[in-house]
Amino acid sequence: MRKYNYKYEVRNITKTKQAEIDFISLGRNKNNISAIGVIDVTEVRNYFRSHLDEYGKPYSFTGYIAYLLGQAIKEHPHINAYMKGRKKIIIFEDVDIVAIVERQFEGYERPIPTAYTIRAAQKKHWKEIHKEIRNAQTRKAKGLQYDDKKKKQARRVKMFTKMPGWLRRILLKKAMRNPHQKKQFNGTIGLTSIGMFLQEGGNPIAVTPHVVSFQVGGTDWQPRFINGELKNREFLHACFSIDHNVIDGADAARFIATFRQMFTKGHGIDLSEPCDILPNEGYVEEL
DSSP, X not given: OOOOSSOOXXXXXXXXXXXHHHHHHTTTTSOEEEEEEEEEOHHHHHHHHHOBOTTSOBOOHHHHHHHHHHHHXXXXXXXXXXEETTTEEEEOSSOOEEEEEEEOBTTOSSOEEEEEEETTGGGSOHHHHHHHHHHHHHXXXXXXXXXXXXXXXXXXXXXXXXXXXXXXXXXXXXXXXSHHHHHHHXXXXXXXXXXXXXXXXXXXXXXXXXXXXXXXXXXXXXXXXXXXXXXXXEEEEEEEEEETTTSOHHHHHHHHHHHHHHHHHTTTOOTTSOOSSOTTSSOOOOO
């Protein structure tokens, strides 16, 4: 490599990152529509600031969002689908949500963002999903596979990441034509919370191979009239990316309205629970 008269560092792109790039590239040819807006999350955020899990740690906000997605799709099951060819759509019962979590890999100094699939999210309570995500974040790993019991699949994934990029992309395109294989390897719903690192409002828009993907932005405070009284409310900036080939605009709007209403009301949360900590007292943001 040519030498230059200034300091710089060269790092290899991890195999997991290379595989992630291949998956994302599959979303470029979709007819996506983006629904950008804000959601009143005042009650939910206040709960998460003042309550801790059984180990005294903050709850995963990403886990709660995954729970809400599963519950909203239970009411609109046709959203949870992939196309098969040009004339058929396969609708799945289980909502498999792919979220990005930071995980510690052997040989790396810092955690690596990796995709983790929350299987059958519609059947799980949000605290159960929270534990699942925390377990995935804290478990050290040598490869992409989280479940040690599925060693056969782990070997296949490892073999896949070692292939040349052009061969990986050919195999991916072929495999993703089968909606059942697509569900197995890529889940059915995408969720990314990169925008939650923002200290103010902002809307991320992602390219994704999923039919439905939810991108979480930052939050900010805005005045709103509630029952004739002006109040300061916290709003989450967010974006839904939806494949128009599979889901009509009216169906998408009804699904988003259900999700938004659940979020605003704190669906699944007992808001009367005693606080573990006072709001803003030692609170650390946890995704």
